[in-house]
Amino acid sequence: MLIDSGSPGAVGTIGITLTINGERRTLQVAPWTTLLDLLRERLDLTGTKKGCDHGQCGACTVLVNGTRINSCLTLAVMKDGAEITTVEGLAGLAQREGKNSLHPIQEAFVEHDAFQCGYCTPGQLCSSVGLINEGHAKTRDEIREAMSGNICRCGAYTNIVDAIEEVMQQGDAR
């Protein structure tokens, strides 16, 4: 059966509720719509990038309930009820912790020039926050390993590690 995939309420769509960057949204989505396409094409949250659509590049990384995932490999209907944070919401995460500007990882990326073209950056940022939440990576080698799902073709890797290390140290200092 062929059905309309995009328009809300069309035959075969499924109702879900997502909290995206702190905002609760009730949506009708086709069962095949990925979280990535929902964000980019329906909600105009284009900060989350599509680099390969195959889970091979990490550009689409978002946080789901604080855990980093590839949003291109995730159907939106699978995350009914979840809390999603995209790059557009990172500053909001920081604001909830009482800061009123950028998230520390965003500031560290700017300071350490941890990007060039900027296309992988939203994924790198969300992945960094996920990595810090996981709490496993302690050394530079461990950060490198755990950030290897996020490709940066501009080659900003050493600066990305510098930025993450700095934010981890700030966290330890607190």
Place this chain on the structure above:
Amino acid sequence: MTVQFSPAAGRDRFVGSAVSRVDGPAKVTGLAKYAGEFAAPDLAYGVVVSSAIAKGSIRSIDASAAEAVSGVIKVITHENRPATSDNPEDYQDAVAPPGAPFQALATDRIVFSGQPVALVVAEDFETARYAASLVRVDYGVVAPRTDLAAQAPESYDPPMKRSGIKPPPEPWGDAETAFDAAEIRVNGQYRMADEHHNPMEPHASTVVVEKDGTYTVYDKIQGVSNTHDYIASAFGLKPEQVRVLNPYLGGGFGSGLRPQYQLFLAMLAAKDLGRSVRVTLTRDQMWSFTYRSEALQTVSLGADRSGKLTALRHDAVQGTSSYEDYQEVVVNWSGVLYDCDNVKLTYSLAKLDTPTPGDMRAPGAVTGVYAIETAMDELAYATGQDPIQLRLKNYTESDPTEEKPFGSKALKECFREGAERFGWSRRNPQPRSMREGRELVGWGMATGIWESMMMQSSAHAVLTADGRLEVGNQTGDIGTGTYTILTQIAADTLGLPLDHVTTKLGDTQLAKAPVAGGSWTAASSGTAVMKACRSIAEQAFKLARGMDNSPLANADFERVVFSNGRIELAGDPAKSVALTDVLKATGTAKLEATGEAAPDKDFAKEYEAYTHSAIFVEVKIDEELGQVRCTRVVSAIAAGKILNLKTARSQILGGIVMGVGSALHEESMLDHRIGRFMNHNLGEYHVPVNADIHDIDVIFVDEEDKANPLGVKGLGEIGIVGVAAAISNAVFHATGKRIRHLPITPDKILADD
């Protein structure tokens, strides 16, 4: 000859510092929009159907099942494609090589694998993607030619030379005889892999049909002027009917120099349907146009026992497509780098049934310098010389291919500072002599070189009464930091705080400028911005001098400086006036000027301009696993004045990372039976990831250059050049095994000699 002066006449405040990117906040918050992300009312989505064969023809194409899908608007194929210009020249973009550019859906002929055969346009992306899978194509298949080695005997000297690409120089001396007579001879064949650019942003175009019938086009392109002129000529539109924008580009590395087929198809559909259309390519479709074609190279070096070169031959055969003669400079570098009395360099092309190759970061130099710099390492071993000493023995202060001195060449300083930082003096040259735990350790080095170029560019600047300055032109910031360096130059020229300056790029409504490529943007757009701002400075000064009781009443323009938003008398800052007061007091709403920059012909008559580098590399190799890790890189760069230490360092880091990929990982594998790149995804085409990259140290050596008023020479390419040779030389030092075929993958380390 131009005289070098810094933008603020000796008062650099931001130029030369490590200012953070001005576009950083937009990029870390997700607000920076890329070509495939601009919204439009009633936007339709196009998905490309790609050819399953490399060569032959479409016997029939059945789109009925796709057209029957609810939400599909139209399926465009060669059978129903709306007419566009029938003159092949109208498809020649600004950087096209000689030949007849590919036109999507023009005929039933298939000339490369992955060639677009249909565009499915639908109300939403998923419907278009699904319907595209239903298009049935029946092909008449012809055996493709994609094996460069098999085609090399048919190679030819391209009859039409590509604009801006120097063919090999005429030979000098007698390289053959000198080689035969040489005391020490080194002769090797070198290969590398086909590589694909793979910027993280897939190519995309959003064509917006405006209410007045004009088109606003967001295209993934390294310079909007190229897209604009291409669309206007291919679709027979007046220049003013098309506006092209691309404020941010998600990585280009050369893949965005030429308009690609997704642009043509998006425009075709938008014009046909009278409706806005976006076409975004998939990652695997990123293997269906431009790539770095490998080359078959032979380098033959003859030398005396002291290592002085007596003969140098470098021959290359490179692949091109059936329909264009793409050319790059592969062999000339050998002649430019070394002093030798007998030199012969040749370059020829072989036709392949692939898309036309294209410029990929340091095109030609990555290829050619890998070969010559590996051969030089072999000569170092053959003559028992230290690799740096060998290079110094054959050092040249002038370009032997043009018989002109270099405008500047601080390569000796690169060797010295790089070697010191790396600890090269502690190297035991004996292969297999260094070990750490279960890993062999190898240290290798190489030289890098790239041409320093400038292109005709303009820039416009507007100073408003509130003391804010806007500058801009059409070129693109491809991640290199152009927004930032132009902001720095403008701020210093007029003595303004950085946050009072806004730089706009990537819009055809801005001042004319070419594509960003070849490492020419800093020199070209930078000089144009500086000149525009100098002109505003002069205008402001004249107004200031004429003000009642002006503190600058008797001053000359050459005797004032622009600082802290004021015009000051040099040496007497008490005598000054604020720029905002000048505009207010004289009732001036704004001052504006256009600056023009072009290559300095007087300089070019006397000098050759190149950037240089010395790269030092450590590898660690587990011989049982065949795994090579590049654990340490020191790159010393001589590239004239450095405008921004932070973004400049990043340019070099990025070049080195791509060089590591070229040396160890990247390989697009053709199945010659079907003429198709088989590993067309980022899982099977490995680009370096974070775990592959360890310590990288970048040094900028002092170098003064006079090719342009800023003294800059460009940084986009030089970082990658020579990296693969340094790594392959380090692999030899570690293992005693000379591997002359990139990438150096585990199978090659493990293979018996």
